[in-house]
Amino acid sequence: MFESLSDRLSGVFDRLTKQGALSEDDVKTALREVRVALLEADVSLPVARDFIKKVQEQATGQAVTKSVTPGQQVVKIVHDALVEVLTGEGEPGALKIDNPPAPILMVGLQGGGKTTTTAKLAKRLKEKDGKRVLMASLDVYRPAAMDQLAILGTQVGVDTLPIVPGQKPVDIAKRAKQQATMGGYDVYMLDTAGRLHIDEVLMDEVEQVSAVVNPRETLLVVDGLTGQVAVEVAQEFDDKVGISGVVLTRMDGDGRGGAALSMRAVTGKPIKYVGLGEKMDALETFEPERIAGRILGMGDIVSLVEKAQETIEAEQAERMMKRFQKGQFNMNDLKMQLEQMIKMGGMQGIMGMMPGMKKMAKQAEAAGMDDKVLKQQIALIQSMTKRERANPQILQASRKKRIAAGAGMEVSDLNKLLKMQRQMGDMMKKMGKMGKGKMLKQAMS
Numbered sequence: 001m002f003e004s005l006s007d008r009l010s011g012v013f014d015r016l017t018k019q020g021a022l023s024e025d026d027v028k029t030a031l032r033e034v035r036v037a038l039l040e041a042d043v044s045l046p047v048a049r050d051f052i053k054k055v056q057e058q059a060t061g062q063a064v065t066k067s068v069t070p071g072q073q074v075v076k077i078v079h080d081a082l083v084e085v086l087t088g089e090g091e092p093g094a095l096k097i098d099n100p101p102a103p104i105l106m107v108g109l110q111g112g113g114k115t116t117t118t119a120k121l122a123k124r125l126k127e128k129d130g131k132r133v134l135m136a137s138l139d140v141y142r143p144a145a146m147d148q149l150a151i152l153g154t155q156v157g158v159d160t161l162p163i164v165p166g167q168k169p170v171d172i173a174k175r176a177k178q179q180a181t182m183g184g185y186d187v188y189m190l191d192t193a194g195r196l197h198i199d200e201v202l203m204d205e206v207e208q209v210s211a212v213v214n215p216r217e218t219l220l221v222v223d224g225l226t227g228q229v230a231v232e233v234a235q236e237f238d239d240k241v242g243i244s245g246v247v248l249t250r251m252d253g254d255g256r257g258g259a260a261l262s263m264r265a266v267t268g269k270p271i272k273y274v275g276l277g278e279k280m281d282a283l284e285t286f287e288p289e290r291i292a293g294r295i296l297g298m299g300d301i302v303s304l305v306e307k308a309q310e311t312i313e314a315e316q317a318e319r320m321m322k323r324f325q326k327g328q329f330n331m332n333d334l335k336m337q338l339e340q341m342i343k344m345g346g347m348q349g350i351m352g353m354m355p356g357m358k359k360m361a362k363q364a365e366a367a368g369m370d371d372k373v374l375k376q377q378i379a380l381i382q383s384m385t386k387r388e389r390a391n392p393q394i395l396q397a398s399r400k401k402r403i404a405a406g407a408g409m410e411v412s413d414l415n416k417l418l419k420m421q422r423q424m425g426d427m428m429k430k431m432g433k434m435g436k437g438k439m440l441k442q443a444m445s
């Protein structure tokens with residue numbers, strides 16, 4: 001069995017003392033373990049290497065969250081980065097199947113699960129999307145494969161194109177298209193022939209079929225347990241015939257799913273579905289979070305870190321609320337609010353959510369309070385000394401001049417900022433006195 005990444009990391013980090021931010025050494029040590037875990041999960045070496053490099057840049061210097069260990073925090077960063085790589089654009093599992101009859105070409109090596117997946121997907125399209133589906137087998141080399149599709153078709157209640165012995169794949173494809181058009185089908189799926197290995201004849205055949213039907217989707221079906229091989233197969237099929245998505249089968253097995261990461265990183269194609277068994281309903285849309293957790297073998301840590309971050313944010317908010325209730329709202333608080341506003345999409349975003357501030361938000365927008373202005377205001381606050389930020393009322397005319405000049409602004413701008421801090425302080429105090437219940441009520445109205 002695999003040694004879990006969390007075990008490895010806790011060993012490493014037990015020896016490290018906690019500091020304010022993740023140091024380069026902390027991150028490097030942790031990522032060495034992550035790299036081994038990725039390779040064990042069948043992620044290819046260049047992909048693992050690139051991935052680690054990216055994460056290293058992201059993680060170094062990040063503030064350490066107090067209620068978790070640095071190791072756990074690195075894992076969270078790694079997890080988020082995994083999800084990012086694994087997430088393709090668009091809705092997961094969505095297929096381009098408007099304009100009936102929409103052709104879907106199923107390609108892949110023999111034994112990868114192509115025929116099974118064709119039937120599973122047909123069943124899904126029929127039951128979940130209410131589509132009328134026609135399936136056709138183009139595997140003229142193995143009559144058993146054609147029979148297999150017909151049997152599965154009966155099993156899932158989806159029509160299959162009648163078998164005409166001796167017909168070439170391209171001709172079967174043409175017949176399927178004709179039948180789908182005449183029969184009023186929404187989708188027709190072509191199950192192409194597989195080989196044990198990629199060969200030219202196979203590729204040429206798929207190319208010809210593709211040219212004839214012009215598929216809306218070309219889905220590559222690969223065995224998720226074959227790791228590296230699966231990625232090479234994907235790359236080759238994509239180069240030769242162009243694929244629009246991937247279905248990873250046998251994800252119900254012991255494999256850790258590293259192929260998914262390599263697949264995304266190398267081909268850039270979305271993984272649309274995963275096969276989770278031999279049964280006809282064992283096909284699910286691909287979920288990046290689930291695979292990321294599986295690659296790391298530790299979903300628990302990620303939720304732990306998320307919870308810790310929530311706790312810390314709640315604690316911070318509570319502390320702030322207490323200060324506001326006492327009428328304490330200085331330049332540090334204002335700076336934090338301004339930074340928050342930038343993060344939340346400007347003045348409108350944050351103020352619109354605060355009770356009684358909708359009007360002010362509109363005024364702010366009218367006054368051109370965009371990100372640029374917010375950043376200038378932050379620059380002004382940064383030009384102040386620590387003491388001045390805590391007690392802005394001590395500012396004398398000469399200091400005001402210097403602060404404004406330091407931020408490349410006018411004294412009048414600084415005066416506006418001071419007025420804003422006073423007004424917001426008053427408002428916060430009022431809100432604090434109202435208590436949470438009332439505030440909520442007002443916010444809802």
Ligand code: GDP
Nearest residue numbers: 110111112113114115116249250275276277278
């Ligand atoms: P093809 O040669 O690519 O058409 O492969 P088949 O569809 O005939 O599948 C080969 C074998 O793999 C069959 O026994 C299937 O039942 C099995 N299979 C397909 N998909 C999955 C899957 O997601 N999980 C498991 N455990 N078995 C699968």
